[in-house]
Amino acid sequence: MSLSVKHLLGIKELNLQDIEQIFQTADNFKKVLQRPIKKVPTLRDTTVANIFFENSTRTRLSFELAEKRLGADVVNFAASNSSVSKGETLIDTVNNILAMKVDMVVMRHSASGAPWFLAQHIDASIINAGDGINEHPTQALLDAFSMRERIGELKGKRITIIGDIMHSRVALSNIYCLAKLGAEVTVSGPPTLIPKHIASLGVKVEYNVKKALEWCDVANVLRIQLERQHKPLFSTLREYALYYGVNKSMLDSIKKKIVIMHPGPINRGVEINSDVADSKQSIILDQVENGVAIRMAVIYLLSGKREME
Amino acid sequence: MKTLLNSGQLNITLQRLSHQLVENHLTFNDTVIIGIQPRGILLSDRIVKMVKKISGNQQLEYGKLDITFYRDDVASRDIQVPNDTNIPFSIEGKNVVLIDDVLHTGRTIRAAMDALLDFGRPKKVELLVLVDRRFSRELPVQPDYSGHTVDTILTQKVVVFWNEKDGKDEVILIDKL
CATH class of the missing domain: 3.40.50.1370 (Aspartate/ornithine carbamoyltransferase)
Known part of the structure; x- marks a missing residue:
């Protein structure tokens, strides 16, 4: 039982069973979030990079909270104060981050299709946090x-x-x-x-x-x-x-x-x-609250794909 | 394949385990029972029913614990969709009886104790299992109540069938190749 995809790039590539599985898992994470201790140690061996080439408040915070509540280590990257402004390409930027032993990438980009492009060039699982006018x-x-x-x-x-x-x-x-x-x-x-x-x-x-x-x-x-x-x-x-x-x-x-x-x-x-x-x-505001549980579910369900490659 | 317990033997064993629990916890006023998802629940459902009958305490507090998020092998096996955790009471300062069907490496119980402690600080935690596969432990975990002890090797598997789910009551030992 795991998702039919290695990355969450778009809803277009998911099937109904994937969506139901994400919901069922999110139901359980929502219960965890209502406890006094809102944290589980599931992904304590995982490091996630949040790479945001475009501004975000809710989505970035929500992903970061989801990752932390799963026990993962988190690194944040905003393009505005990075070497991207010095002319580094997307693949180089991401490969440099992955060279520091990062397991999963959450990316927002202003170019539609950017996460699909990236998925062809790197091994880590990618979660699309919004690409241009395409998918979120x-x-x-x-x-x-x-x-x-x-x-x-x-x-x-x-x-x-x-x-x-x-x-x-x-x-x-x-x-x-x-x-x-x-x-x-x-x-x-x-x-x-x-x-x-x-x-x-x-x-x-x-x-x-x-x-x-x-x-x-x-x-x-x-x-x-x-x-x-x-x-x-x-x-x-x-x-x-x-x-x-x-x-x-x-x-x-x-x-x-x-x-x-x-x-x-x-x-x-x-x-x-x-x-x-x-x-x-x-x-x-319920949407915002549920956002953390849904993102925990997606990160958790994709985390198992690593060793199968 | 070998039958470890048939339907009649299983019932006697469950009766004994229930009586042992009542012997140690009498009225169950400060004791709660928590079954481990998914297969431990089938055992704990039976035990709770019997304990209620023997102790006369119909308000016995009974919860279910899922340990999926606490496993130590998340990355190395196929990912699992979690079952429900439902502990609608405080375990703070209580005696907790954890129940699972088969005790093998001890890793599930390690995860269950971690999960349990995220709900509070119990006074004491005990472990009840139906089948104890001794000599196959990977962690120092031992049961306080054991229905049946069996010597097995790693390639073997103990399966517990329950009437409610599988249509028969039986405990078997399978040799996997």
């Missing part, structure tokens, strides 16, 4: 895990993803993950932020946010990724908030209570209002 697998896993915790099995459930679908790796990983779990997915947002052929992934498109909310059980609201938009795709943030922002009066006008999620960081007053983000319907 642990976020999708913790999102689905949090949904399941709130509304039960996801088969047949309706999930709406709202916002910058085009530039969001969270959106793509969520779509793959929810499809494998048998949920129905609709994406919503301005037409300029929804990729043209998104329907080929088996999702529906609804440009009217209110209609999309009425349809769903859970709404995952995403941030507008201004740093990845190199030309204007909507006129102003105010206009975006007006037409695509989720606010309390909109939620109140829907007959049922839907669950509200957001992967963070939140731009309050743009894609989501404070009266929604801080409401009882929101499980935003």
Whole structure:
């Protein structure tokens, strides 16, 4: 019993059994995290390097906590104050870190596909902590895990993803993950932020946010990724908030209570209002809490692959 | 293959172990029972049922402990998905009876004690096993209560079948090649 993959690069490469196994393991780690002693010695012989070529608060902290609570040794690397600025290549950087006897690499990179490229050149297991506009697998896993915790099995459930679908790796990983779990997915947002052929992934498109909310059980609201938009795709943030922002009066006008999620960081007053983000319907902080358990599960399940090579 | 205990013998052994527990712990007011996942639970379920009957204590505290995260061989064997740990009471200052089906190298019990101590500081920890494969220990671990002692070599394997899970009660010794 272990995952069908050596690396966690994307949800696309996982099968349903892998996802179920990660959830079952995360359930147990969540119980460990609720104990007075929140630590187990499982990976005391393992060293993990967190290599972040792009900024992160939640994901990096969450990975670091997960690694420490598994008893692993952790080294952190941020590209901004490293030799990358002196012109060192990705492979050289990573090989130098691995030469110091590191067993596993957690990497975030602004280039889509960077972890796949790296996986072809190094032996250590790689966990993708977000690559460009492609995938962010642990976020999708913790999102689905949090949904399941709130509304039960996801088969047949309706999930709406709202916002910058085009530039969001969270959106793509969520779509793959929810499809494998048998949920129905609709994406919503301005037409300029929804990729043209998104329907080929088996999702529906609804440009009217209110209609999309009425349809769903859970709404995952995403941030507008201004740093990845190199030309204007909507006129102003105010206009975006007006037409695509989720606010309390909109939620109140829907007959049922839907669950509200957001992967963070939140731009309050743009894609989501404070009266929604801080409401009882929101499980935003549960997502953060579950993130540590999910990452512990992924790291643990991949750790066994080392000696089999 | 050789039968170590048949259904009738197994029942007598379980009765004896339960009586020994009650003899030492009487009312079980300061004693809790913890079974080790996954196969130790099948034994501890039976023992707890019998002890409740003999001691008359229906409130006997009983928990389940999974040791997957505490193993010392995580990297060298196929990774295992954990079972539930459920200890819904404090073990602080209590007598704890750990229960597992077969005692072999002693490594599982070492891991179980590490896991247990993360839940608190018990006054005393005892070990009950159904089958003790003596002479095959890799760590200095000995049982306080043993159902059946057997001399084995490493290539042999002791398997305990339970009616609840396997459809029959039996303990067998297999020679693996």
